[in-house]
Amino acid sequence: MVKQVHLAAHFPGVNNTTVWSDPAAGSHIEFDSFKRFAQTAERGFFDFLFLAEGLRLREQKGRIYDLDVVGRPDTFTVLAALAAVTEHLGLTGTINSTFNEPYEVARQFASLDHLSQGRAAWNVVTSWDRFTGENFRRGGYLAQEDRYERARTFLQTVNELWDSWSGVSVVADKESGRFLSEAGPGRFRHEDRFFDIEGQFNVPRSPQGRPVIFQAGDSEDGREFAAQGADAIFSRYATLTEGKAFYEDVKGRLAKYGRSRDDLLILPAASFVLGDTDAEAEELAHQVRRAQVSPQTARNFLEQLWNTDLADFDVDGPLPSFDPAVEGDLISKGRASVRQLAKDPVALANEWRAKAEAEKLSARDLVIEVTGRQTFIGAPATVADRIDEFVQQDVSDGFILVPHITPDGLAPFVDQVVPLLQEKGVYRTEYDGTTLRDNLGLKYP
Amino acid sequence: MTDELHLGVALDGAGWHPGAWRRPQARPHDLFSPRYWADLVLEAERGHLDLVTFEDALNLQSDQLGAQDDRNDRVQGRLDAVLIAARVAPLTTGIGLVPTVIATHTEPFHISKAIATLDFAARGRAGVRVQLGLWPHAFRHFGRREVPAFDLSRIGEPDQQRLLAEYFDEGADYVEVVRRLWDSWEDDAEIRDVATGRFVDRDKLHYIDFEGRWFSVKGPSITPRPPQGQPLVTALGHQEIPYQLIARATDLGFVTPNSAAEAAATSSRIAELAAGRAVSVWADLVVVLDDTEQAARDRLANLNELAGVEYTSDAKIFAGTPAQLADLLQEWDLTGYRLRPAELPHDLTQITRGLVPELQRRGVFRTEYPSNPTLRGLLGLERPANRYTSA
Ligand SMILES: Cc1cc2nc3c(=O)[nH]c(=O)nc-3n(C[C@H](O)[C@H](O)[C@H](O)COP(=O)(O)O)c2cc1C
Numbered sequence: 001m002v003k004q005v006h007l008a009a010h011f012p013g014v015n016n017t018t019v020w021s022d023p024a025a026g027s028h029i030e031f032d033s034f035k036r037f038a039q040t041a042e043r044g045f046f047d048f049l050f051l052a053e054g055l056r057l058r059e060q061k062g063r064i065y066d067l068d069v070v071g072r073p074d075t076f077t078v079l080a081a082l083a084a085v086t087e088h089l090g091l092t093g094t095i096n097s098t099f100n101e102p103y104e105v106a107r108q109f110a111s112l113d114h115l116s117q118g119r120a121a122w123n124v125v126t127s128w129d130r131f132t133g134e135n136f137r138r139g140g141y142l143a144q145e146d147r148y149e150r151a152r153t154f155l156q157t158v159n160e161l162w163d164s165w166s167g168v169s170v171v172a173d174k175e176s177g178r179f180l181s182e183a184g185p186g187r188f189r190h191e192d193r194f195f196d197i198e199g200q201f202n203v204p205r206s207p208q209g210r211p212v213i214f215q216a217g218d219s220e221d222g223r224e225f226a227a228q229g230a231d232a233i234f235s236r237y238a239t240l241t242e243g244k245a246f247y248e249d250v251k252g253r254l255a256k257y258g259r260s261r262d263d264l265l266i267l268p269a270a271s272f273v274l275g276d277t278d279a280e281a282e283e284l285a286h287q288v289r290r291a292q293v294s295p296q297t298a299r300n301f302l303e304q305l306w307n308t309d310l311a312d313f314d315v316d317g318p319l320p321s322f323d324p325a326v327e328g329d330l331i332s333k334g335r336a337s338v339r340q341l342a343k344d345p346v347a348l349a350n351e352w353r354a355k356a357e358a359e360k361l362s363a364r365d366l367v368i369e370v371t372g373r374q375t376f377i378g379a380p381a382t383v384a385d386r387i388d389e390f391v392q393q394d395v396s397d398g399f400i401l402v403p404h405i406t407p408d409g410l411a412p413f414v415d416q417v418v419p420l421l422q423e424k425g426v427y428r429t430e431y432d433g434t435t436l437r438d439n440l441g442l443k444y445p
Numbered sequence: 446m447t448d449e450l451h452l453g454v455a456l457d458g459a460g461w462h463p464g465a466w467r468r469p470q471a472r473p474h475d476l477f478s479p480r481y482w483a484d485l486v487l488e489a490e491r492g493h494l495d496l497v498t499f500e501d502a503l504n505l506q507s508d509q510l511g512a513q514d515d516r517n518d519r520v521q522g523r524l525d526a527v528l529i530a531a532r533v534a535p536l537t538t539g540i541g542l543v544p545t546v547i548a549t550h551t552e553p554f555h556i557s558k559a560i561a562t563l564d565f566a567a568r569g570r571a572g573v574r575v576q577l578g579l580w581p582h583a584f585r586h587f588g589r590r591e592v593p594a595f596d597l598s599r600i601g602e603p604d605q606q607r608l609l610a611e612y613f614d615e616g617a618d619y620v621e622v623v624r625r626l627w628d629s630w631e632d633d634a635e636i637r638d639v640a641t642g643r644f645v646d647r648d649k650l651h652y653i654d655f656e657g658r659w660f661s662v663k664g665p666s667i668t669p670r671p672p673q674g675q676p677l678v679t680a681l682g683h684q685e686i687p688y689q690l691i692a693r694a695t696d697l698g699f700v701t702p703n704s705a706a707e708a709a710a711t712s713s714r715i716a717e718l719a720a721g722r723a724v725s726v727w728a729d730l731v732v733v734l735d736d737t738e739q740a741a742r743d744r745l746a747n748l749n750e751l752a753g754v755e756y757t758s759d760a761k762i763f764a765g766t767p768a769q770l771a772d773l774l775q776e777w778d779l780t781g782y783r784l785r786p787a788e789l790p791h792d793l794t795q796i797t798r799g800l801v802p803e804l805q806r807r808g809v810f811r812t813e814y815p816s817n818p819t820l821r822g823l824l825g826l827e828r829p830a831n832r833y834t835s836a
Contacts, residue, residue: 014667021639029635029669031566035535055554057650057665064647064665071635071645071669074555077562080531083479103503103586104551111525114477115532134663135554170522172466172473177751179466179473183517186505197588200513202505204477204522296642 005391005426006398006440007418008092009041009410010050010269013072014058017271017373019291019404020069026407029071031081033407038082040407041089044414045428047439048090048121049082050234050400051075055099056132058334060300061309065332067297069406076108083116090436092121092214097154098128098147099136102195105154106161109211110203118207118435123214123234126151126222131333148221150194155213155229157190157197163445164188165205208437209445227253230264231442234400238268238375243395265440270375270399274412278378285377288404289368298364301371304332305341305348315364319353375399383413384420391426450774450809451727451781451824452801453543454489454793456482457500458520461731461758462787463508464751466520470791477524479532485793486533489540492797493811495823496541498574498679498783501526503547504583508754511580511597518753527559534567541820543572543679548619549612550578550587556619557626557666564671569819572677575620575695577612606686613690618657620678620694625653627675628831629665651833674828677820681729683759685714692718696826697725699783701760708777725824727781729760730770733788734795738765748787760785767799771807781824 011034012018019025027033038049053075058065075093082091091112095105105122113120126147133139142150168185171178186201215226216234226233227250237246246268251261273288275281293301298315307325324345332338341348356366376383390396403409421427432439459466459473466473475481489497505521507514526544534542542563546556556573564571578584579595595612599605631649638646653664681699682688691698692715700715702708712726733748735741741764749755756762763770774782784800786792804810814823821828 020637020644029565031535031568055667056663057667064645064650066643066645066647069644071630072667073562073565074558074668076525076528077531077559078566080528081534081562081566084483084532084535099552100555101550101587107503108525108528111528114524115479115528117479134661136552136662137660165522170474170477174467174469174471174473177467177518177753179519180517180521184515185521195588197586199582199586200505202502202522203524294642 002426003392004428005387005421006265006267007044007046007427008048008050008090008267008398008400009037009046010052010400010402011037012069012402012406013052014054014068014070016068016297017292017402017404018069018406019288020406021291022405024405024408028069028406029073031078034073034078034082035085037407037410038086038089040410040414042086044410044418045431046089047398048092048119048436050092050123051079051094053094053096053125054334055096055127056135056334058332060303060332065300067294067300076112079120080112080115083112083119088119088431088434088439090119090121090212090439091116092123092212094123094125094216096125096127097151098126098142099132099138102154102157102161102190103197103201106158106201107203109158110162110206113206113208113211114203118437120206120208121212121214121232121436123216124151124155124230125216127336129334148217148225152225152229153192153194157195159210160188160190161186161201162205162210164201165203168204170204208435212436212440212442223250223253226250226264227259228257232265232267232440235266235268235396238270238396238399240390240393240395243268243390244393247394247396262441263443265397265442267398267400268396269402271373271402271404272376272383272413273374274378274380274383274416276379278382281378281382285374289372289374292404293364293368293371295364298367301367302363304335304338305345307331307342307345313363315367316362319349319356319363319366324349380416380420384417384424387417388421388424388426449811450804451495451725452796452810453496453498453541453727453781453783454494454796455498455500455729455783455785456485456789457785458506458523460787460789460792461785462733462748462752462756463519463754464748464756465788467751468748468788468791471788473520476520477522482529483533483536485790486537486540486542488790488793488797490537492801493814494540494797494801495781496543496572496820498543499526499529499545501545501547501576502583503550503578503586504580513582527563530571531563531566534563534570537567537570539570539814539818541570541572541677541823542567543574543677545574545576547578548575548616550583553619553622553660554626554662554666557623558668560623560676561627561666561668561671564673564676568817569672569821571671571673572679572820573623574679574681575616576681577616579612609686613686615659616680616690617694618655618659622653622655622660622662624675624678625655625832626662626664626666627670628833629653630670631831631834632670632674634669670831673819673821674831677824677826688715689718691715691726692720692722692724695724697727697824699727699729701729702777703761705777708779712779725780727783728777728779729783729785731758731760731762731785731787732770732792732796733762733764734767734770734792734799736766738769741765745787762787767795767803770800771803774804775807775809
């Protein structure tokens with residue numbers, strides 16, 4: 001059988017890609033928005049809804065960053081509420097392993113799995129910075145090189161907790177008075193550098209046994225962590241060459257952990273712009289990009305690379321002629337992408353200047369070019385062809401779609417592209433089973 | 446109408462009596478299913494109750510207070526209370542939802558945004574019941590700090606009282622952080638100002654800069670101020686130290702008097718400690734309700750038999766008819782009561798279909814919810830002003 005496409009939907013959280021200025025944009029915080037978004041995804045037979053996480057408001061130049069959509073609900077709480085208004089859709093939450101404790105996270109995901117009857121998934125992230133730590137009891141004590149080690153033992157501990165009720169069932173025999181098949185359930189003991197804990201876990205084994213595990217890190221450590229223990233990866237590589245390289249790299253790491261290529265799904269984030277014709281979609285895409293990168297956003301973005309206050313800089317002219325400041329604190333805090341920019345800022349600035357000169361781009365246009373992440377642009381048929389092609393060519397096993405309008409931006413895709421994928425025979429016309437594992441084709445532990 | 450009573454129901458497992466799960470109507474197989482909790486909360490909502498609370502703990506249930514036992518004739522295991530409340534929120538429209546959180550082991554930052562989100566999902570009907578988690582075995586589930594030897598058997602002695610006071614001081618700091626985080630966004634912080642490209646007005650977002658003995662928290666929250674501004678904060682207390690927490694930090698305290706006189710004494714003590722802060726005081730009662738007093742007593746006897754011991758509780762156990770219970774509630778003369786059904790769903794339906802109509806006949810309980818109620822609104826409380834908003 002031809003390879004089947006998996007689709008999921010990311011409710012965009014804090015970001016500059018949501019076009020909040022569009023009259024069609026609704027609330028990104030009221031529960032009704034999440035409900036509408038989730039029900040649209042379910043109407044399109046999507047595997048799951050995805051939520052990102054950021055535990056401190058971003059800052060730039062020592063002040064809260066005010067241009068992007070900001071403010072988001074608590075992940076577990078909103079996913080549990082969504083379980084009430086959906087039936088099949090998986091509920092994937094990004095939860096940090098640094099600012100949480102295994103007993104509590106294991107309990108929350110096991111509870112979510114029970115309350116959604118087998119639809120919970122955890123995207124394990126390892127963000128570590130001291131800046132975020134200022135919101136937590138433990139602070140930001142974790143050194144960068146330790147974060148995946150803590151994540152690894154955190155996940156291992158959580159797995160031990162989930163497994164601690166294996167073989168114990170609720171018999172609830174009213175006659176004999178026996179409640180569980182065995183007394184004293186949930187025993188565990190875990191001791192390592194990060195955790196020294198023991199006792200009894202208090203949530204019975206959940207419908208999926210273990211919720212589905214996602215990973216979204218990109219470093220060598222991150223890829224290894226995924227190959228060892230994740231069920232799916234949320235990646236950033238949705239282009240043909242980059243995607244294929246990432247896919248091969250990660251799937252190639254599975255064998256050494258005794259896993260097969262089907263045990264780990266690769267699902268890049270992808271955006272889309274649809275039009276009646278390809279040309280119309282291109283035109284629309286152009287407008288969306290300009291709306292995403294206001295002059296102020298462009299200036300702030302350049303400040304992040306130049307690491308310099310550019311308050312008086314005109315973004316309709318050329319890029320700054322001076323080089324980025326490489327000394328001193330980063331001007332931007334709480335933003336993962338800045339680490340990418342900060343690797344070799346001078347080289348990157350030179351590269352951008354060359355590009356801007358060659359293509360006669362203003363500073364703002366350049367930012368639009370380099371930050372534009374529109375993956376699929378075209379008429380519905382074009383987009384359906386392209387998605388199918390990418391999946392068949394192992395760029396990915398499917399995509400996590402990020403619409404630029406909240407919450408209704410997903411609807412055109414569901415109404416126009418999904419039917420075409422179904423016609424091609426590469427997309428489901430009904431859900432495969434009742435749990436997220438069933439729908440993703442993953443084994444039960 | 447004057448002197449309206451407020452009523453809440455405390456939901457826990459198959460009911461508060463350890464023998465409850467073995468009764469014919471009980472649904473012990475469903476305790477971990479969403480349907481079970483939805484059915485109970487919808488029933489409570491049918492009775493137009495003010496709120497339901499959900500119990501929780503970061504350890505397994507045990508008959509032995511403060512230690513784990515390996516009994517296999519009791520309900521074991523429970524789901525996270527905040528998530529249960531969230532799961533039922535979109536299914537309900539009138540009733541307040543008040544999950545328990547364990548302040549000793551969880552992060553105030555996480556809890557603040559969780560309850561704010563519950564308030565969004567329930568459109569203004571969220572509350573929280575703050576509980577301390579002092580059992581040594583629960584500390585071992587976390588292992589992030591040394592276990593101070595809290596000895597329940599010596600609870601009355603000065604050193605143990607000091608220890609208890611410290612934990613409750615930490616609890617008070619916890620509530621303070623949670624409350625500041627709720628206020629850390631002004632209500633109109635989201636501006637979507639296209640001209641300046643600004644989504645929020647950062648002058649309306651506030652660092653809370655909390656520095657305390659146990660933790661410090663910077664803020665602001667990542668979640669905007671919830672619909673109620675401040676969701677309802679509650680706590681249960683049995684003695685002076687928790688009364689101080691109730692008085693200083695909560696909107697509503699649950700207490701466990703045994704008589705009208707004790708009820709009056711406790712509520713005036715809390716009022717005294719509150720020194721002008723408005724705090725409601727409700728009494729907790731375990732209830733076994735049937736059409737006749739004899740039937741209720743017989744059922745309590747049967748529950749005791751099924752449990753293998755005579756049930757005792759921190760709260761008064763009331764076995765009788767709904768009308769007799771209505772008499773007691775009026776006689777005790779408190780603003781409200783949190784009823785703990787001994788057996789679910791039996792004693793819950795006795796409340797919603799027996800007690801509530803009786804109180805309505807007496808003109809002391811609402812016959813319907815106002816439209817789009819908030820929990821604060823049901824209790825006659827104002828939406829609080831934001832402490833960070835400059836006048
Ligand atoms: C597509 C994608 C999405 C991510 N989303 C989040 C997120 O929502 N929250 C977060 O804290 N980190 C997020 N991350 C970051 C990480 O998962 C990871 O912890 C971080 O990148 C550090 O790991 P690394 O060095 O392996 O990349 C994301 C990363 C990628 C590639």
